Amino acid sequence: MKIELPRRQGAGDPRTLVLSQEEGERIAKLIMSLRPQGPFSWPMSIVHTVQSVTGVSQGAVIDTTDGDTMDIEFWGGDFGHYSGLRLTTNQSDEAMLRRIVDQVLAMRAPGTKAIPDPEPVDPDDPILTTLNRRSFVPVSLWHDTTADAMYTARNTVIPEIVNQVSAAGLLGTATVGFSARSQLVIHPIGRLAYSKETDCEVTVTARTPDNGASGWGGQAHRDWSRIRPELAIAQAVDLANRSRTRFGLEPGRRTAILGPAAVAQLVRAMAALFGSYQSPFNTGDRRPNRPSTKLGQRVVDPRVTMISEPNDPDGGFPPFFERGGDAGFPTPATTWIDRGVLKNLAYGVSMAMQNGKIPRVEPYSIRMQPAPGTKTATVDEMIASCKEGVYVHRFSNVEMVDYKSGVMTGVTRDGCFFVKNGKIEKAIKNFRFLDSPIFALNKMELIGTSERVAFGYRNYGRFEPRFPRLPVIVPPIMVHDFNFSALADAV
């Protein structure tokens, strides 16, 4: 058996760009058939990613990186819940897979008997069977428009970026990236999950020739027809031009108007807080009569709602756990925070079973939006209502410092301005911040409408091994007393 890959340029039907469910099942069936007895206890996953990433720098260098990767991961043997021998390969050839599986089986010493688990899982356990009955949220994450444009759109977008940024007397660096991805997970207790998705991003950084100022604009969507490259270019050029002369402003606690690209960096970093044992949402307190979580309590401003909807029209995500032993379990549409009140936390399958909860994957894809009935404001209206503050276009290098409080650090980037008496007075040097988004969302003055934000081709983590990153859809906000802890000389 050979699954014929790659099928890139000239493939004809864009829907055949990535591994289909049938093709994935053929690979899985082969591996399963090679095992002499019983199913694998751990899921098997196959991820096929086709990407096209084109970068241009200063009109002088262009790099493109196109190709596809196949990742097959499975566990050799009836290993216990946390244990086992994990195998990964990028080869889908039958002979290759057969050799791999044979070797896995050989790792069992001759005559070795299985060690009984002291707490074996009862397949008739009502909790387990209840979980197994849960169905996947139907999603449509695939757009033929994106697959069609994967190798052609750059031929018009890249010259447009180079020409427009150059015409403004600036140096442009930009990325046009596409991804098509399919994923199949098969679990021995009967679950099969398959998803197929497309995504794309255009990001533009414009810098003055003396490297003294920088602006950034980005667009991201699963559907290429919704991308407006000209907006990303215009925003980058505008911000760079307005930042040509920057002043140093004393760090300290200040009113901050955070654009969507800034809010997205904070909200994206919050994902782990919904699943962490120690976080502002989960005290980890094990003493009797003390709530260990803040479920049902107001944790942020009542005008804030946060949800993860697998079929979000502006983003969405595969409706199942993608990695590890929980892979393939459904994850539902989830309201994390409703009108400021914590409604749900993320639980892996095991923890959910122990606590009578529904498993929910951590919200790496999330929508933050104003609660129904909330009066919204645009960034311009926020600036107009601000007596004195700082407008931050974007944060960068955001890192969690303390899970317990949610305190993070990072720096402003590509557009930072001093606001006085309702107007942007001047461009200012960047700041480092040291604050928690939970604190910030409790000091919110205004909130806008939400949009998907681009993140750019960088900074992948092992929990989110994909480009573009999972969709984050957020509004601009205005908060008071945001902690700008130091000046950052970076441009």
Added chain:
Amino acid sequence: MASIPLRSRQPAAAFFPDLLAPDILHSLALAAVDAARSAGAEYADVRIGDLRVLRLGIGEGGLVGIQDLIGDAPSGSIAYELSYGIRARVGGAWASVFGNTCTLDAITASAREAAATVRSLAPVIKQPWTMVPAPVAKGEWTTPIQIDPFAASPDEHVNLLGAFYNAACRTPDGDVWPNVTWTGETRVFASSEGALTTQHFTRASPTLSLTAKTPLMVARDIRAVTGRLPQLAPTSAGLEILLGPALQETIKAAIVELTALLRLPTTTAQVGRYEAVFDGASLGTLAAYTLAPAVELRRALGYDADGDGTSFLSPPQDVLGQPLFSPQLTMTADRSMPHYNAAQWDDEGVSPQTFPLIKNGAVVDYFTTRATAGALASWYQKTGQSVVSRGSAMAIRPRTAPTGRASELTIASGAPGMTMDSLVRHVKNGLLVRSMEYITTDPQLNGGAFFPDMLFEIKNGVVTRRVLKAAVQFGTKHLWKNMTTVGDASTLDHGFSSRYISPEVIATVSVRAPAAQFAQLDVIQRQVNE
């Protein structure tokens, strides 16, 4: 659920499918180069890699089958990856196409695709760069090792790790989670200039996370502190690096020292400016996060401005030769054996050189490739050097395009006699930074912050208390300018940085550095609003 012990007595090599023979890899590489040239590429090169990875470890959540042997559980993973990356160049434009189906049809189709893509985009280029010349590389090279780790069985590997575990358990409050990742790779490089090289790499990434937790820490719910064993940096080596009793004694000594530090009384960080001493691991980490990426020329030229960021050491023509840092600071790039990325040729077929990047506080070179080295031509000519690439092009996986990347660096140690004790003794009111593992920076590497778990107060030359909840903010240039004294060779240790450069591909920088004293370190409290 049942568990099966991981107990094979076969050599680990038996757990991998047969590798493709080098002559097949050669044929594929040469065919790809020809296809790209025929399709209009001015220049083309190809990397094909046949990679096998074996990781075995003992720690929480490992396999239960070997508990009778060592009381804890080993776990393992095997990865097998066959992949290629093809680059084609027209004018100043490059196109890279990668894949994992290593057949003649697939790889030549990819090569033609790369050439077609670059031809369509090349007209946009306004200022084409030229590639600097390099000798045409031909030949074969194998990492010189004594004992092939893939010739040992998983049982033998696990028994070895178990011995480390047992050594740690012989200390009162210690624990160790040993794991080792062994990488074997055959990588073929071919170019349209006629280069054809074959390299067989064997690399080890051993990690012995030492843990100490005193009863007082348990009572106060202070989390355990981990440290790394300096002797075990990622390296190009065979199993011999883990053999012999010395390593076990070192583990015990390291845990005893760690525990003694953790038994010190604690205090909360006070905002202020302090003198400070960094141990070698912390200084190496500081350099790995701040200086090493800053001297990557691609970054300094602004090519990554839309991604990771730029460099404060920019533009190169204004930076080179200027005294920017402490005259005590000299940093050298070194990919010779036994460094992890030791190679006879880099991923453009150039022999890596050992060369200074920072000399007595002045930047004197950058990490380049054949495509970017021309940007330093005037500096090289002014200083009487050839305009060449120094062999820093790295494709961490064959599918990733090669860039001039920092990998292994060394900071020169100071005069003999400046031991760790001596450095501490010279501090009246300051801080000692130990085993720092992570720093966050800004996108220009102009400044950063760190939040040390192992921070200690120094009063009148004596380490007195452990300092909790501290945050340190710094300006990179200012900090390195304030390095007043460098420790001697006895203080050398390794610091690291790592970051994802594409999904599931991690770039690691290793810096061997001595301890050092700094005149000023700005400390604030870590937590806010509580």
